[in-house]
Amino acid sequence: IQLGDWSSDVCSSDLKFVIAFENSIEIDYVTEKFFDPLSVCSVPIYYGAPNIKEFMPGENCFINVRDFNNPYELSLYLNDCCNDESLYQTFFG
Numbered sequence: 001i002q003l004g005d006w007s008s009d010v011c012s013s014d015l016k017f018v019i020a021f022e023n024s025i026e027i028d029y030v031t032e033k034f035f036d037p038l039s040v041c042s043v044p045i046y047y048g049a050p051n052i053k054e055f056m057p058g059e060n061c062f063i064n065v066r067d068f069n070n071p072y073e074l075s076l077y078l079n080d081c082c083n084d085e086s087l088y089q090t091f092f093g
Contacts, residue, residue: 015042022048030055043091
């Protein structure tokens, strides 16, 4: 799993995922932490606003930490995404 600094100017496949956790968990509180990874072709691993799906710019464009029962389940899914390019590409369709 590759995590990295989303502030680079390039759109790079070297940056598959970015952890995007908000400082506050509130309805409608969505910051650049969600949108910046998308702008560099990376998939945000998001934890924050419970209504984040109202703000997403596309159907399957991020990973919602709330969709998993525990960190281990999330890690298995991330591993699957890294090992299956067609699964990973579903975030860009």
